[in-house]
Amino acid sequence: MTLTVSELTIHHGAxxxxxxxxxxxxxxxxxxxxxxxxAGKTTLLRALSGLNKSTQGHATWNExxxxxxxxxxxxxxxxxxxxxxxxxxxxxxxxxNLELGAIWRKNKQEARETKEQITxxxxxxxxxxxxxxxxxxxxxxxxxxxxxxxxxxPQLLLLDEPSLGLAPLVIExxxxxxxxxxxxxxxxxxxxxxxxxxxxxxxxxxxxxxxGKVAVTGTAxxxxxxxxxxxxxxxx
Amino acid sequence: xxxxxxxxxxRFRTAIGFSFIGLFVFFLSNIVDEWRSFQGATVAxxxxxxxxxxxxxxxxxxxxxxHGALLAIGAYAAALAQIYxxxxxxxxxxxxxxVTAFFGALLGVAAARLSGPYLAGTTLALAVGxxxxxxxxxxxxxxxxxxxxxxxxxxxxxxxxxxxxxxxWIATIAALIMxxxxxxxxxxxxxxxxxxxxxxxxxxxxxxxxxxxxxxxxFTISSxxxxxxxxxxxxxxxxxxxxxxxxxxxFSLATGAVLSGVNTLGGVMIGSLALVAIPEIxxxxxxxxxxxxxxxxxxxxxxxxxxxxxxxxxxxKGPIEKLRARHHR
Amino acid sequence: MFxxxxxxxxxxxxxxxYSLMAIAIVLVWRSTRVVNFAQxxxxxxxxxxxxxxxxxxxxxxxxxxxxxIAGALFSALTEYFLLRPLLKRSGDKGEEIFLPIIATxxxxxxxxxxxxxxxxxxxxxxxxxxxxxxxVVGGQVIALSPMRVLIxxxxxxxxxxxxxxxxxxxxxxxxxxxxxxxxxxxxxGVRVDLIRTAGWAISxxxxxxxxxxxxxxxSGAISPESFEFSLLLVFGFVAAVIGGIESLIGAVLGGxxxxxxxxxxxxxxxxxxxxxxxFLILIVILIVRPQGIIGVKxxxxx
Numbered sequence: 023m024t025l026t027v028s029e030l031t032i033h034h035g036a037x038x039x040x041x042x043x044x045x046x047x048x049x050x051x052x053x054x055x056x057x058x059x060x061a062g063k064t065t066l067l068r069a070l071s072g073l074n075k076s077t078q079g080h081a082t083w084n085e086x087x088x089x090x091x092x093x094x095x096x097x098x099x100x101x102x103x104x105x106x107x108x109x110x111x112x113x114x115x116x117x118x119n120l121e122l123g124a125i126w127r128k129n130k131q132e133a134r135e136t137k138e139q140i141t142x143x144x145x146x147x148x149x150x151x152x153x154x155x156x157x158x159x160x161x162x163x164x165x166x167x168x169x170x171x172x173x174x175x176p177q178l179l180l181l182d183e184p185s186l187g188l189a190p191l192v193i194e195x196x197x198x199x200x201x202x203x204x205x206x207x208x209x210x211x212x213x214x215x216x217x218x219x220x221x222x223x224x225x226x227x228x229x230x231x232x233x234g235k236v237a238v239t240g241t242a243x244x245x246x247x248x249x250x251x252x253x254x255x256x257x258x
Numbered sequence: 259x260x261x262x263x264x265x266x267x268x269r270f271r272t273a274i275g276f277s278f279i280g281l282f283v284f285f286l287s288n289i290v291d292e293w294r295s296f297q298g299a300t301v302a303x304x305x306x307x308x309x310x311x312x313x314x315x316x317x318x319x320x321x322x323x324x325h326g327a328l329l330a331i332g333a334y335a336a337a338l339a340q341i342y343x344x345x346x347x348x349x350x351x352x353x354x355x356x357v358t359a360f361f362g363a364l365l366g367v368a369a370a371r372l373s374g375p376y377l378a379g380t381t382l383a384l385a386v387g388x389x390x391x392x393x394x395x396x397x398x399x400x401x402x403x404x405x406x407x408x409x410x411x412x413x414x415x416x417x418x419x420x421x422x423x424x425x426x427w428i429a430t431i432a433a434l435i436m437x438x439x440x441x442x443x444x445x446x447x448x449x450x451x452x453x454x455x456x457x458x459x460x461x462x463x464x465x466x467x468x469x470x471x472x473x474x475x476x477f478t479i480s481s482x483x484x485x486x487x488x489x490x491x492x493x494x495x496x497x498x499x500x501x502x503x504x505x506x507x508x509f510s511l512a513t514g515a516v517l518s519g520v521n522t523l524g525g526v527m528i529g530s531l532a533l534v535a536i537p538e539i540x541x542x543x544x545x546x547x548x549x550x551x552x553x554x555x556x557x558x559x560x561x562x563x564x565x566x567x568x569x570x571x572x573x574x575k576g577p578i579e580k581l582r583a584r585h586h587r
Numbered sequence: 588m589f590x591x592x593x594x595x596x597x598x599x600x601x602x603x604x605y606s607l608m609a610i611a612i613v614l615v616w617r618s619t620r621v622v623n624f625a626q627x628x629x630x631x632x633x634x635x636x637x638x639x640x641x642x643x644x645x646x647x648x649x650x651x652x653x654x655x656i657a658g659a660l661f662s663a664l665t666e667y668f669l670l671r672p673l674l675k676r677s678g679d680k681g682e683e684i685f686l687p688i689i690a691t692x693x694x695x696x697x698x699x700x701x702x703x704x705x706x707x708x709x710x711x712x713x714x715x716x717x718x719x720x721x722x723v724v725g726g727q728v729i730a731l732s733p734m735r736v737l738i739x740x741x742x743x744x745x746x747x748x749x750x751x752x753x754x755x756x757x758x759x760x761x762x763x764x765x766x767x768x769x770x771x772x773x774x775x776g777v778r779v780d781l782i783r784t785a786g787w788a789i790s791x792x793x794x795x796x797x798x799x800x801x802x803x804x805x806s807g808a809i810s811p812e813s814f815e816f817s818l819l820l821v822f823g824f825v826a827a828v829i830g831g832i833e834s835l836i837g838a839v840l841g842g843x844x845x846x847x848x849x850x851x852x853x854x855x856x857x858x859x860x861x862x863x864x865x866f867l868i869l870i871v872i873l874i875v876r877p878q879g880i881i882g883v884k885x886x887x888x889x
Contacts (some may be wrong), residue, residue, distance in 0.1 A: 071774060073774075094772075094774075102774075105770070105771065109763055110771075111772075112767075118763075118764075121757075123775050125757050125775065170847070315685070368874060371874070371877070372873060375621065375622035375688065379821075379828070380818075380869055380870065380873065383759075383824070383869050384820065384866050386817065386866070387862040387863035387864070387865055387866035388862075388863060390862045392859075393859035505814075509692055509695075512689065513689075560696070561695060563694070563695070564693070564697065564699045566696070567697075570686050571673070576746050
């Protein structure tokens with residue numbers, strides 16, 4: 023069960039947003055994808071969810087071709103994508119947002135159990151079940167977004183900049199939670215982040231994207247030690 | 259200096275172009291019969307009406323499903339000017355333009371904040387709501403309406419100059435003048451301003467354009483133009499009543515605008531001719547097939563609706579733009 | 588006093604029918620952010636189906652649901668064949684926002700032609716299934732008849748059913764989620780395209796009910812040229828806007844409000860001002876309180 027991306031190329035009109043990117047993610051590992059703004063990170067994730075049709079190359083998860091799937095089918099293959107910018111629906115309640123994540127699941131009993139699991143991981147969500155999602159703080163919304171993604175019991179979790187717009191303390195919490203979830207649930211995670219330091223600290227592997235190309239890959243440790251990476255992304 | 263020359267060139271070319279059209283029409287009018295003269299005058303009415311929609315929707319980006327109501331205002335204004343103020347015909351036309359423009363300004367103020375379906379629905383409500391008022395007030399002639407007559411052609415034109423030919427002439431001349439005016443406005447800074455607002459309102463605002471004012475201006479001018487169309491329609495039918503301005507009229511005009519290509523003035527003849535020619539073709543066709551009377555009446559609407567949907571799918575910017583795009587490949 | 592109550596009753600009955608149409612409009616709006624201007628035509632077609640069924644001596648109580656099913660079908664087909672391809676092409680660019688509107692106009696023309704062709708001069712008849720003679724209260728006949736009560740009842744039941752559907756079922760959750768945030772819903776596994784079609788189908792059913800009930804409340808007869816159905820669309824739209832085009836409850840409130848106001852205008856100012864008043868009310872609401880009675884200020888982007 024691996025995520026394999028090979029020779030992925032994506033064009034936005036005349037611009038080449040992703041250029042011949044290849045990497046793979048082993049099961050149960052957390053891979054951080056870092057890079058500057060505009061490096062193509064979000065484009066990459068969107069392609070992996072079938073949201074981007076003008077793709078060349080391959081990306082497979084469990085031998086399932088992700089690039090040409092319909093976005094609504096990826097959950098049925100065990101992939102959950104938390105999009106950039108707090109992917110919750112503000113007009114719905116916390117409970118409804120969570121239910122939405124499991125709406126496709128046939129086994130309602132199991133879905134209920136998953137929800138209990140999630141409210142015990144995120145007790146603040148459990149307290150606010152009947153509140154509208156737009157009454158939550160930034161950090162709580164991010165937890166809700168992740169919680170909803172988990173409601174479909176994914177094996178592969180794609181996270182797009184979960185730290186965006188959050189206070190530093192909250193960011194630490196979120197990152198720690200992501201790490202704990204990866205380990206406890208045996209998830210395979212692709213974590214796209216601008217917060218390179220935070221992401222690498224919790225990751226097993228890292229991929230550095232620069233202008234649509236893979237600049238470096240390696241274990242998180244080695245990347246954090248790499249002087250060029252440190253200079254460019256880690257600030258020291 | 260070069261710019262000035264170019265401008266003069268465009269105006270000059272436009273004037274020449276219009277003169278040619280005028281001559282052509284004059285020539286036509288001498289060789290066609292009464293029925294064709296009537297149709298020709300109707301085409302002129304549609305040309306003006308569709309031009310007003312192109313200005314409002316194609317340039318200023320505001321959709322209107324209620325232009326029939328604006329035509330009604332123009333028609334009633336012209337007729338009332340004649341009946342109560344005894345104004346000469348050309349002044350009646352001017353009155354129609356001004357009165358409708360005034361209402362258009364009011365409407366524009368209300369509509370300036372609306373967009374898309376809200377605007378469409380509002381203009382639809384206007385189309386349904388306005389003509390029926392005439393029944394309420396007696397000076398508007400109630401259900402039967404009031405009459406509007408441009409009188410007989412002057413004797414100086416010869417004794418065999420028929421009534422409908424006279425209508426055709428007046429309508430064409432009025433249409434040509436109005437079209438010349440519209441074309442100039444669309445190519446002026448106002449036209450550019452409307453286009454700018456339509457394509458990117460925020461950017462336009464940043465360059466100092468006041469969006470609200472620009473929209474109201476578009477509504478005002480479009481209404482004035484539509485008012486003339488209404489007055490011309492009154493002339494042709496000699497009568498102004500609520501039943502002359504049903505919802506179907508507004509839909510026909512919107513259809514004609516789409517068929518013409520709502521973004522540019524150039525195709526305005528296409529839609530106008532289509533609206534007049536299709537019923538004609540349809541009845542000839544059903545005669546050939548010896549279909550029932552019923553089919554003959556139904557076919558035009560079917561063809562027009564089908565054309566509308568086809569146009570929306572195949573040539574959303576209008577057939578002329580589509581041909582141009584093909585050309586450029 | 589008596590006339591006041593009568594007018595009120597007439598207004599409430601008519602208003603509840605507008606509410607149904609408003610619900611249909613709101614449903615389509617919330618699923619696809621389009622107003623289906625052919626909705627009147629679709630309701631007319633469904634009503635003709637109902638009339639044909641009635642003509643075969645089948646009970647009204649079967650004809651109405653069947654007509655609603657027909658309405659759902661027609662509406663779903665419209666969404667699938669007309670709207671979906673169009674919306675795929677146009678996106679949100681300012682230029683092409685009115686293309687769906689124009690397309691629905693074209694559809695309207697085609698529907699009318701087909702109806703004309705099929706039914707020609709024949710007038711469809713939808714008589715009220717129960718008495719529409721007013722109750723006698725204190726020696727006077729009031730404007731409330733068993734039929735009127737039935738209409739109110741049907742609208743109420745439909746509204747309750749729809750609210751339950753939207754708030755308590757998975758389908759309803761999918762419908763709401765898809766209209767608020769289609770992409771997030773997709774990623775959560777909702778088949779948004781299918782859900783949209785379902786939204787249109789429900790809307791078609793509501794519209795069909797509105798058309799049939801309006802006919803029984805009015806002349807009892809329909810013809811392909813029925814102006815009442817264009818009116819129904821316009822009034823339904825105004826009602827939806829009054830209520831705030833985002834909410835079902837708003838649609839009902841808007842419908843009732845409009846119905847009552849128009850009834851009073853009809854009674855005290857005369858019939859020919861009614862249509863124009865609807866227009867004026869629309870303009871006033873859009874200027875003074877564009878989000879409608881229920882809507883939240885600054886609400887959703889249009």
